[in-house]
Amino acid sequence: MLNPHxxxxxxxxxxxxxxxxxxxxAMSLSEAVSYALKHSTVxxxxxxxxxxxRLSRKQAKVQQFGELNLLADYNRYDSPRTLAPLTPSVMQSxxxxxxxxxxxxxxxxxxxxxxxxxxxxxxxxxxxxxxEMSKAKVHLSxxxxxxxxxxxxxTILAQGELIRAQQAYIRGLNSLERQVSQWIxxxxxxxxDRLKVQADLQNAQAVLASLESGRExxxxxxxxxxxxxxxxxxxxxxxxxxPRSDLSSLKKQIPRLRKMRLEDLAVKKxxxxxxxxxxxxxxxxxxxxxxxxxxxxxTAHDLGLEHEKIWQVGLHANWxxxxxxxxxxxxxxARIAKMKAQLKREQTxxxxxxxxxxxxxxxxxxxxxxxxxxxxxxxxxxxxxxERARYESGVATLNDLLLAKGRSQLARAKTIESRYNYxxxxxxxxxxxxxxxxx
Numbered sequence: 247m248l249n250p251h252x253x254x255x256x257x258x259x260x261x262x263x264x265x266x267x268x269x270x271x272a273m274s275l276s277e278a279v280s281y282a283l284k285h286s287t288v289x290x291x292x293x294x295x296x297x298x299x300r301l302s303r304k305q306a307k308v309q310q311f312g313e314l315n316l317l318a319d320y321n322r323y324d325s326p327r328t329l330a331p332l333t334p335s336v337m338q339s340x341x342x343x344x345x346x347x348x349x350x351x352x353x354x355x356x357x358x359x360x361x362x363x364x365x366x367x368x369x370x371x372x373x374x375x376x377x378e379m380s381k382a383k384v385h386l387s388x389x390x391x392x393x394x395x396x397x398x399x400x401t402i403l404a405q406g407e408l409i410r411a412q413q414a415y416i417r418g419l420n421s422l423e424r425q426v427s428q429w430i431x432x433x434x435x436x437x438x439d440r441l442k443v444q445a446d447l448q449n450a451q452a453v454l455a456s457l458e459s460g461r462e463x464x465x466x467x468x469x470x471x472x473x474x475x476x477x478x479x480x481x482x483x484x485x486x487x488x489p490r491s492d493l494s495s496l497k498k499q500i501p502r503l504r505k506m507r508l509e510d511l512a513v514k515k516x517x518x519x520x521x522x523x524x525x526x527x528x529x530x531x532x533x534x535x536x537x538x539x540x541x542x543x544x545t546a547h548d549l550g551l552e553h554e555k556i557w558q559v560g561l562h563a564n565w566x567x568x569x570x571x572x573x574x575x576x577x578x579x580a581r582i583a584k585m586k587a588q589l590k591r592e593q594t595x596x597x598x599x600x601x602x603x604x605x606x607x608x609x610x611x612x613x614x615x616x617x618x619x620x621x622x623x624x625x626x627x628x629x630x631x632x633e634r635a636r637y638e639s640g641v642a643t644l645n646d647l648l649l650a651k652g653r654s655q656l657a658r659a660k661t662i663e664s665r666y667n668y669x670x671x672x673x674x675x676x677x678x679x680x681x682x683x684x685x
Contacts, residue, residue, distance in 0.1 A: 272478045279395050346552070353538015406479075416447065536556070605674055
């Protein structure tokens with residue numbers, strides 16, 4: 247028979263292994279972006295904006311069908327009133343006419359605008375354009391989110407490499423301290439050399455603590471952005487190379503970008519708003535239809551509770567001839583709004599040209615810097631090896647060796663940063679060209 251204690255222990259071990267395997271699962275960059283796009287509160291808010299715009303368009307559409315209202319009212323008069331309007335045929339019939347001082351009415355009223363000077367049509371067009379604009383904003387928010395996730399992801403990877411490089415630097419200093427201690431015991435070096443190594447070691451550990459703290463802060467930022475703990479991040483292979491696209495070819499893509507599409511829609515929307523403001527200068531025609539009954543207690547003829555059916559259909563027209571310039575002022579305001587939208591569109595185009603120029607320049611600069619830092623790292627390592635040999639042979643001082651090691655570590659850190667900065671500049675250009683979500 248199976249021992250219950252052993253069985254529970256096996257289950258706990260299995261759960262521990264399962265959880266450990268899950269914690270070791272690395273989240274790739276594409277997985278982080280995909281998860282963020284599905285769970286980000288920013289994207290969800292923009293999607294609700296699309297839904298609100300869709301409902302606004304539907305609301306503008308159904309307003310064309312008018313509305314049906316249930317009406318009820320009660321009036322108490324100072325003298326008896328007839329339940330229905332008097333007509334010649336009723337007055338000549340000779341039958342008693344129902345009268346009451348208190349009359350209760352119950353009926354339904356349907357009203358529908360027949361012609362509003364095309365104002366309703368313009369409002370529907372505005373709502374349609376607003377819906378298209380909200381869809382464009384959703385995509386732009388996704389592009390921004392994807393770029394921010396990639397940037398933070400790369401920052402964490404860079405910080406991880408810097409931490410490992412700093413840890414290797416500390417191990418090197420520890421090894422140097424042990425070797426210097428042996429030389430001091432053998433009488434080959436002065437005791438002050440060990441203090442110098444220990445001082446550099448303390449500074450290196452402080453830098454390591456700062457790097458680890460910075461990585462934790464960046465991880466917390468990424469977690470808040472994507473909506474979950476990314477866990478262990480998957481390393482990326484980055485191979486910097488010169489940019490292949492030129493500025494002239496990228497500028498041709500500007501008219502097709504959603505940023506420009508958004509500004510074009512804003513101009514169209516303002517143009518429709520001008521036409522809508524002019525609709526008030528045309529006649530307004532509407533139709534109303536009412537059907538109901540009036541109830542009242544007839545005390546004059548002892549007829550008791552009486553009721554009369556009433557219905558009517560009316561066609562109404564209203565044409566405002568003079569409003570002392572109110573409608574003209576509305577049109578002027580709409581024209582100014584259109585001019586502002588046109589200027590904003592032009593400024594957006596200029597900004598995109600500037601940003602694309604900066605994006606290409608940033609890639610070129612980061613690539614050149616990476617190549618320079620890589621060459622500097624190779625030279626600093628050779629210099630460190632030379633200074634170590636000179637110190638061991640007693641030709642150079644420990645300060646020379648420590649300075650060479652510090653320069654070598656700094657060059658390694660700059661090489662790591664420049665390599666990841668190059669990749670960030672690639673993602674930044676993708677963000678400007680609105681192709682980051684597709685990657």
